[in-house]
Amino acid sequence: MKTSAHVSVAIASSILPFMFGCHTSRSEALVKIPVMETSEDQALSRAVRESLVKTDTANLEAVNVVSNNRAVYLTGTVKSLDARQQAAKIAWSSPGVETVVNALQVKK
Numbered sequence: 001m002k003t004s005a006h007v008s009v010a011i012a013s014s015i016l017p018f019m020f021g022c023h024t025s026r027s028e029a030l031v032k033i034p035v036m037e038t039s040e041d042q043a044l045s046r047a048v049r050e051s052l053v054k055t056d057t058a059n060l061e062a063v064n065v066v067s068n069n070r071a072v073y074l075t076g077t078v079k080s081l082d083a084r085q086q087a088a089k090i091a092w093s094s095p096g097v098e099t100v101v102n103a104l105q106v107k108k
Contacts, residue, residue, distance in 0.1 A: 033103070041066075044067040044096050045065045045067040048067070051090050051091075052065070052087060062078070070098040071099035072091045072099065076104060078107065083104075087104055088102040
């Protein structure tokens with residue numbers, strides 16, 4: 001049951017920006033980021049982070065990655081919408097990732 005709740009939150013988080021536009025304020029969309037990671041979660045976060053740093057298409061070194069139960073949470077600030085989308089794409093392509101919650105903000 002816990003997994004389905006995480007999936008529901010992830011789906012809602014990814015659909016809301018499309019329903020209400022790309023601009024969201026802190027009060028409109030709050031995502032609870034996990035604070036504890038198991039050793040498996042840490043390994044998944046490390047793998048995603050390494051993939052983000054290696055990309056040539058955007059500077060994604062400042063993206064924070066936290067994992068919980070095969071869900072990857074991306075936080076921080078990026079320079080463009082393209083970089084935000086690229087980070088999510090890279091996270092999705094990492095082995096073991098079942099859900100990506102993209103809470104990255106685009107710098108104005």
